[in-house]
Structures are given as C-alpha cells and as structure tokens.
Amino acid sequence: MVTERRKPAEGLVFVHRFVPPEVKPESMTLLLLHGTGGDESDLLQLGRALSPDAALLSPRGRILENGAPRFFRRLAEGVFDMEDLVFRTHELAGFLDAASRAYGLDASRLVAVGYSNGANIAASLLFLHPGSLAAAVLFRPMVPFTPGKLPHLSGTSVLVAGGLRDQIVPREQTERLLDLFKRSGADATLHWEESGHALSEAEIQFARGWLSKLRFQR
Ligand code: MLT
Numbered sequence: 001m002v003t004e005r006r007k008p009a010e011g012l013v014f015v016h017r018f019v020p021p022e023v024k025p026e027s028m029t030l031l032l033l034h035g036t037g038g039d040e041s042d043l044l045q046l047g048r049a050l051s052p053d054a055a056l057l058s059p060r061g062r063i064l065e066n067g068a069p070r071f072f073r074r075l076a077e078g079v080f081d082m083e084d085l086v087f088r089t090h091e092l093a094g095f096l097d098a099a100s101r102a103y104g105l106d107a108s109r110l111v112a113v114g115y116s117n118g119a120n121i122a123a124s125l126l127f128l129h130p131g132s133l134a135a136a137v138l139f140r141p142m143v144p145f146t147p148g149k150l151p152h153l154s155g156t157s158v159l160v161a162g163g164l165r166d167q168i169v170p171r172e173q174t175e176r177l178l179d180l181f182k183r184s185g186a187d188a189t190l191h192w193e194e195s196g197h198a199l200s201e202a203e204i205q206f207a208r209g210w211l212s213k214l215r216f217q218r
Contacts, residue, residue: 014059033118
C-alpha cells in the first residue's frame, strides 16, 4: 500500500498573537513557544520580561492531547511521534515564512523562546531548518531526535536552560542536546538552575541578560 506523504498546511495556519515592537522597527522578534497545555497568550508576559522592545509572535500548538495544546504528538511522556514531529516542524517553518511576510518581520532577527514542549519543537526547528532562527532560548528542552547529519548552526546562538531538580527532563538529555548544538557549530551556552521543571525568576533574568548581548549578523 502506498501512503501519501502529508503536505503541511501553508500560510498563517497557527492561531497566534502578534505584538508589534514597542520602539524600534528593527528590533528582534521573539517567537514564543508554550509548553503542553499552554496557548498563544501564555508566554506574552515572559516575552516582555525577556525583552522590553521586541516584537512578539506567539502561536498555539496545533495538536490537542486530552484538550491540552501541544506542538507535536507524543506516544508517552518523553516518547515522541517522530513522523508528526517532523511534519509539525516543517509546518512551523512555513508559518514563520508567512508571518515574516504578513508582519514585515526581519527574518534574520528571529529568536525562539521555547518552554518544555515548545523548547523541543524549537530544537527540532534548529535541526531541520537551521537558517530559520538567529538564536534560541530553550527552557527545559529534551533531545527531540538525534539528527543523522548534523546541521550547520555556526552563527546561531543557543541558550539551554535546565533545572537541576527537573523530574521530566533528565540531566543527561540537557547535556546531550548542548553537545549536539556545539558539534553543529552553534554558539551554545548551558545554564543550570536550582529548580524543577518550572521556570524561576533568576533564570528569566539570566536569559534577559543573555538576549541583550546578542549581536545579529546584519
Ligand atoms: C514533550 O512532550 O515535549 C516533553 O515531554 C515536555 C512536555 O511537554 O511535558
């Protein structure tokens, strides 16, 4: 039996919120990617706390798990549906192209800020669409998959923020992801927080400082 490959839907297909930049039109755009059960409003406050000037683009994951929005399907806690993950990652990349055109965003200043499930799809985006993000802040990510061939991520900055007492993400996952980014040429920084899966104020301040030091290519 031949199964037809699904083609990702195109355009602004994610329910989303867009908040224009506060001051300068040349500001960066934070792509806010929520965790399981979140929505397009969830991380707006975090985005503003991370950067007072940035534009905010916040899509809602298109998968529902018992009513909880997610960015891709999983088979169990930490066990991902790989086919869906790849499909949804391409879909998100298409959405970013459409949003850049619709809102006049500078694609070279697009920075993902992902939490948990949102951090996992951001990591997948870095692996499958290495040119799509200038930088990424990943709070509590896992290794979404191990790429067969490492992407070229030189020129891309990544902050990986793990919780030392996280019950969902084992320490080894955080360290392995950092290693994959480093071996792909990214400027990758690891930050450990004395906390569990939830974010702490201290690491938000750390990420804010890290973001303020980013230098964009043009
Ligand atoms: C995931 O499914 O992406 C991770 O297990 C994180 C989560 O959403 O709990």
